[in-house]
Amino acid sequence: MNRLVTNLRVVRALGLRSIRQTFRRPQLMAPIIVFPTMLLAIQTGGAAGAVDLPGFPPVQSFLQFMLAGAMMQSLMLAGNSGGIALAVDIEMGFTDRLFAAPISRYTIVLGRLAGTGALGLLSALWFFAIGLVFGAEIEGGVPGALLAIFLVTMTAMAVGGIGAAIALRTGTASVVQGLFPLVLVVLFLSSAFFPVELMIEPARTIAEYNPFSFISEGVREPIIAGVDATDTAEALLAIAGIVGLGLLLSARALRHRLRVG
């Protein structure tokens, strides 16, 4: 019990550090919020005619459809950003200080995820605000919005686990940073930005099986139609899968890190 309490304290302390680090560096924050906002604007500005394509789901506007994609993008960037921050800690030697302390190794990762989760929550709130300001309606009302926010926050932490694993494995911030474009690619090969039915092969097939498609649908449905139990359950399962993958990769990466020093 004592050990659990100690670990929780460590997670809290490292989590607060992670959150403070993030919010004290505007250059870290801006891309997580600014870039997805920019892409949201560009895509709604450039591809708005898509709502006229046969087979496009009934939506109030392309913006309403795209809000979920923007949130997904933001949380993915938050996860990547958390990985970069951890890699910088490794490069600077800060993690050595943590490894040399009598704490559970997993608290190092979990503390980092707390900051990522906070960013996920912030991004969800931000895009709901953007959507409302520019006229998008949330069909699922307050419960729908809360569900979407919950899913976004959980996914941010799940993705953060993958980012942390990569940071631990490579120990190099530039490599983690280099994965930033890949993060977007994973999203493009999902239904984050377009209905799966209207995508072109092979992207369509990939998107049908991409866990981020299930999560995107889970976040989008409350916005464009209302809360749907099936979509929600599928999203939660997908998040659980990513969490599991992140834990596995993190465990292996931690062992590797301790082996190579």
Added chain:
Amino acid sequence: MDAALAIPAWRANLATIAALMARAKNELLRVPGAAIPGVLAPTIFFLGLNGVFGALTQLRGFETGSYESYLVPVSMLQGAGFTGAAAGVNLARDIEQGWLDRLLVSPAPRWVLLAGTVLAASARALIPATFVFAMALPLGAAWPGIDGLLVAYLMVAAIAAVAACWGSMLALRFKSQSAAPLMQVGMMGLILLTTAYAPLALLQPWLADVAEINPATEVLEAARQGFVGGVTWAGTWPGLLALTGLLALFGALALREMRRTGV
């Protein structure tokens, strides 16, 4: 001995630029997997965007029925943007680890130190551009002709230089690799606030206005012309002019930051 007079200044400067470019290639050759994101990302970006928005060519107003042809120059330029931004990240790392001090304390002029970084990025950007192009062809992108390809490569190399100047400026300003996402964001904005997704006539009014004044639109259209039609001087010179302006602006900003670092 006054080492700065050992050989003519121009030769010393060229030798320094060449040495810094040679060092930059170490990142590609000696860090396992370092090259992969830079090459793979724009390629997969191309595949992803094509897969997502490919149906847009069904809308009236597209000058081509092949979204692959329309999109491939965007991905080539995006690869250039990523590569240039990565050069900025590497510079930030050099600053954090004290390596830049070694360069700053030498008699090499500041512009020479910057040129080494920028030219290395320009050369490196040709790699992902070639990869994207090679992937796009079998997927249905039109063959642009030798002239179209050369113009596209020129635009790629120059945009990479612009991106490297932008990344270097941020690296010198913030002195931290944490500024990396900001480097990427800036370049993505430059390249995507254009006719990247659709022709001008199909853009929402606000985006059409922005694309019209964004110099990167001319660069993109110049790179695109071989893939959707043919290369003409009228289609090329606006891109060259835009590049000159962008290089002058971002080069000056980066040099200013470099000069402000140290004495």
Added chain:
Amino acid sequence: MSAPAAIAAEGLERAFDDVLAVQGVDLEVAEGEIYGFLGPNGAGKTTMVRMLTTLLLPTGGRATVAGYDIVREARQVRASIGVALQEAALDPLMTGRELIRLQATLQGLPGGEGRQRADDLLERVDLAAAADRRVGTYSGGMQRRLDLAAALVHEPRLLFLDEPTTGLDPVSRKTIWEEVRALNENGTTVFLTTQYLEEADQLADNVGIIDSGRIVAEGTPTALKTELGNPHIRLQLEEGSIAAAEEICARIGPLLPPVDAKTVLVEVEHGAADIPRVVRALDEAGIEVGSLELVRPSLDDVFVAKTGYHLEQDEDESDSEAVAT
């Protein structure tokens, strides 16, 4: 007319927001000198080095290095100096040979000459065998030696070494010291910052002690120690012979207040050279000496006198030589 100073600073100052890291420092380093800049972490040593090597703009005062103003003639300064900074500033992906060749290029040396110099220097700092290995595989001592070699590639007349032996083992430290002495014997002026008293004592012709951004003492190590007073001899004697011993010793030098009933302390102007006189005089008087120690002021004593605290925790004892009789 005396030769111009290798380094001359007048009222040099550097502020970071509200913090004055260096406060109005005046110093002068003569050509061919090893100048030791001694102080604890945070005293301002590295800030001084960074200003003098044109890596940091001063916020007040002025300075010249190799005769050039550090602000207006920064490029000439950089062409005249070699620098090995506190952080070794090495690229782990490069080999040792590549790094020195790059440094040669940065200094404007022709390609062939740069390659030859690189080979010579690697041999000199005993890194020839590791020259084609990546720097990331080098030990701390090897990295420092490589950094020093890189600083020497263009044979500068003035060398800045910022804490060159911090974190090194005693053997590596000794190697660096030997190299610094050899360079100085060839005429190179060395500006060396250190937090190690022994390093300053062993190497420096002149020492400047910096604390909280100010120079609190400056001079040769001997002069600084002498300023605190001459050394003294501590004699342990039989209780009955104290008075007689005091009378004899008073003829050799002033007596200092005794620390106990069995000790006589006599100040000696010539240090160890006065020991035979004291021993002979006491022997002729038939006084048996239990033990004899020559106690000298150390640089730590100087540091304590000037700052109020010890620089190194483990060196809080004065330098002493016990001579058992």
